[in-house]
Amino acid sequence: MLELTRITAGYDRRAPVVRDVSLIVGHGEAVGLLGPSGCGKSTLAKVAALLHRPDAGTMTLDGTVVRGWRHRAPQEQRTAVGVVFQQPRLSADPRLSLRELIAQPLRSTGRRREVPARVAELAPLVGLSAELLERRPHAVSDGQLQRACLARALVLRPGLLICDEMTAMLDASTTAALVAVVEAYRAESGAALLAVGHDRVLLERWCDRTVRWGERNAESVPLG
Amino acid sequence: MAETALAPLPGRTTRRIRVATSVTIVVAVALAVLIVPPLAQLDQQAVDLSNKLHPPSWAHPFGTDDVGRDLLLRCVYGLRVSLLVGLVAALTATVIGTAIGALAGSFGGWPDRVVMRIVDTLSSIPHLLLGIFIVAMFRPGVWPVIISVALTHWISTARIVRSEVLSLRSRPFIDAAVSGGASRVRVIVRHLLPGVLPQAGLAAVLMVPHAMWHESALSFLGLGLPAHQASLGNLVQSARGSLLAGDWWPTLFPGLFLIIPTLALAGIAGAWRDRINPRRKSELML
Numbered sequence: 323m324l325e326l327t328r329i330t331a332g333y334d335r336r337a338p339v340v341r342d343v344s345l346i347v348g349h350g351e352a353v354g355l356l357g358p359s360g361c362g363k364s365t366l367a368k369v370a371a372l373l374h375r376p377d378a379g380t381m382t383l384d385g386t387v388v389r390g391w392r393h394r395a396p397q398e399q400r401t402a403v404g405v406v407f408q409q410p411r412l413s414a415d416p417r418l419s420l421r422e423l424i425a426q427p428l429r430s431t432g433r434r435r436e437v438p439a440r441v442a443e444l445a446p447l448v449g450l451s452a453e454l455l456e457r458r459p460h461a462v463s464d465g466q467l468q469r470a471c472l473a474r475a476l477v478l479r480p481g482l483l484i485c486d487e488m489t490a491m492l493d494a495s496t497t498a499a500l501v502a503v504v505e506a507y508r509a510e511s512g513a514a515l516l517a518v519g520h521d522r523v524l525l526e527r528w529c530d531r532t533v534r535w536g537e538r539n540a541e542s543v544p545l546g
Numbered sequence: 547m548a549e550t551a552l553a554p555l556p557g558r559t560t561r562r563i564r565v566a567t568s569v570t571i572v573v574a575v576a577l578a579v580l581i582v583p584p585l586a587q588l589d590q591q592a593v594d595l596s597n598k599l600h601p602p603s604w605a606h607p608f609g610t611d612d613v614g615r616d617l618l619l620r621c622v623y624g625l626r627v628s629l630l631v632g633l634v635a636a637l638t639a640t641v642i643g644t645a646i647g648a649l650a651g652s653f654g655g656w657p658d659r660v661v662m663r664i665v666d667t668l669s670s671i672p673h674l675l676l677g678i679f680i681v682a683m684f685r686p687g688v689w690p691v692i693i694s695v696a697l698t699h700w701i702s703t704a705r706i707v708r709s710e711v712l713s714l715r716s717r718p719f720i721d722a723a724v725s726g727g728a729s730r731v732r733v734i735v736r737h738l739l740p741g742v743l744p745q746a747g748l749a750a751v752l753m754v755p756h757a758m759w760h761e762s763a764l765s766f767l768g769l770g771l772p773a774h775q776a777s778l779g780n781l782v783q784s785a786r787g788s789l790l791a792g793d794w795w796p797t798l799f800p801g802l803f804l805i806i807p808t809l810a811l812a813g814i815a816g817a818w819r820d821r822i823n824p825r826r827k828s829e830l831m832l
Contacts, residue, residue: 373721393730401727413722414722415719420832478726
């Protein structure tokens with residue numbers, strides 16, 4: 323499904339954050355990526371989500387070699403990967419209601435007619451009431467907002483879901499609920515998962531396999 | 547004297563009075579420039595040499611100028627022209643500045659660098675000088691003045707909008723939109739511009755008084771509107787000579803007509819800025 327080969331990426335070419343890292347996520351597989359803070363897991367997740375162009379290395383998504391990142395990637399390729407970020411507060415446009423937040427990807431891809439049905443279908447799955455859907459981000463809790471962000475990531479039915487520390491800001495019960503939503507979606511759609519985090523217990527229980535960002539030689543470890 | 551070390555913020559009442567005064571003045575000015583010209587019984591351009599340089603009286607509350615024209619009427623006409631020029635120029639400048647700032651900020655990379663170097667170059671030239679250069683290329687009239695003011699005043703707006711866009715652009719919610727399939731245009735129109743519109747609107751209102759002063763300066767220098775057309779700058783300019791002879795009214799009243807409405811507009815803009823800033827902070831909760 324996803325194949326990252328010898329990826330080098332960062333925000334300054336002279337000092338890349340990620341160096342020579344390889345990672346494979348098979349079809350329908352759930353892979354947990356463990357590593358200490360600041361080791362570059364989030365950068366790698368952004369590369370995999372087509373949101374950050376790497377300095378070197380190749381990436382294959384569903385058998386196609388990726389040629390461009392961000393807006394240079396074709397829309398179908400970008401939307402084939404759903405992403406949930408660590409901080410729901412920062413990943414939600416403060417002007418949109420939760421309903422609009424979830425509907426954005428449908429509107430961006432010209433499928434606005436599906437909005438009412440799809441939102442009505444997803445909201446109960448992630449545990450958002452009709453009343454919450456009309457509120458704006460500043461009027462809901464982090465947990466409620468992260469539920470909406472997960473719904474937004476699932477609304478286009480991606481073949482690969484990337485959760486970048488999705489549950490780091492949440493309490494145990496919300497964590498369990500969101501993981502259950504992801505698992506239910508995967509069971510039904512056969513989507514693959516790349517879960518990034520530093521909670522070893524959670525990722526080992528959640529994923530089929532976990533790979534550790536070796537502290538010993540973090541710079542050139544072939545992961546997976 | 548710990549209490550005097552920090553000046554207290556103006557109280558709610560003081561602020562309300564200030565805003566109410568500003569709004570009243572702006573409304574009065576708007577009504578005056580809209581209603582007076584069609585109702586006026588005198589022709590603002592009617593020359594009456596037997597009546598020249600009359601001090602304020604009941605017949606001519608603001609007195610008459612050096613060719614006997616009624617100054618009150620001239621001032622209202624002048625304010626009308628100056629306001630029109632100010633409004634149109636400020637709006638045009640804001641639209642240009644917002645477009646350039648948003649494009650530079652959201653594209654980044656070399657387009658951003660090129661645009662910002664142009665902006666730096668333009669802002670290193672005194673903008674009145676640049677404005678004079680632009681009006682000098684046309685025949686005197688309203689449009690050259692508007693074009694001159696608009697083309698020299700978009701720079702600050704472009705800077706404000708660009709920096710706002712740059713700070714919004716790196717937020718994860720833009721990443722989320724890109725991942726959700728949003729095109730470049732959609733990201734700019736739906737997610738970046740709504741975030742900068744309050745700032746751009748505020749910049750536009752703050753620019754109206756500035757543009758009015760600019761128009762007056764150009765007219766005062768004899769480069770703006772043709773001399774027979776009443777504008778606040780022209781009025782002050784033509785009154786210069788009589789001021790030396792001790793006739794104060796042809797200078798004072800156009801001057802007040804320039805100062806009071808511009809202060810009122812700036813007062814409204816200031817109150818608006820105070821309103822949107824704390825709200826924006828709480829909205830973004832950073």
